[in-house]
């Protein structure tokens with residue numbers, strides 16, 4: 001009989017619900033529970049096991065795979081480091097209703113939601129989220145810990161740095177670069193390069209704030 005991979009989900013909010021839904025339809029995965037500092041009880045029909053202090057105990061008991069199900073990129077980075085330090089490996093949550101080209105390259109701990117499209121030779125970095133109906137066209141490079149919110153459209157050859165958040169419906173024309181940890185407001189249309197650590201909004205996208 002197939003031996004399933006036991007997985008703990010870190011986080012139990014809205015994002016975790018979607019991840020649980022995707023992972024439950026993966027025949028190779030057995031979700032053992034979630035962790036959260038505050039919530040107790042259940043999320044969907046998955047038990048909340050306690051806060052993150054139980055991760056070490058879970059790992060030692062043989063549950064050595066995790067998924068960081070938290071939308072905030074910086075929090076996801078912090079928790080990824082914490083879980084990796086304990087020794088956890090990260091599984092991917094890829095909806096069976098997403099299209100993922102066979103030539104694309106995926107890291108680990110990635111979420112690819114229903115309706116998302118990952119085209120030929122695109123690369124998605126560790127811990128990134130490609131949310132509902134977002135599309136990543138050919139040869140794009142998405143760094144680690146990014147989040148493309150629902151309905152984002154990236155044309156071909158776009159390069160996105162680590163930790164970038166693309167708000168709902170952001171559109172990016174072919175070949176643009178977006179620097180690490182920048183934020184694009186919902187509906188932005190990117191027709192020029194965006195440096196790192198910027199907040200940009202509007203059509204066309206204009207930088208309204210920049211930080212170190």
Ligand code: JB2
Pocket residue numbers: 010011012013014015016035036037038039051052069070071072075079129
């Ligand atoms: O250190 C932590 C921690 N900090 C916050 N460890 C663990 N295990 N959990 C932590 N959390 C928990 O993350 C909070 O207690 C809360 O239960 C959860 C965040 O839930 P929330 O629903 O606020 O956000 P989310 O990350 O699940 O979803 C966001 O991102 C998604 C991609 C929302 O913006 C969603 O609308 C979005 N679809």
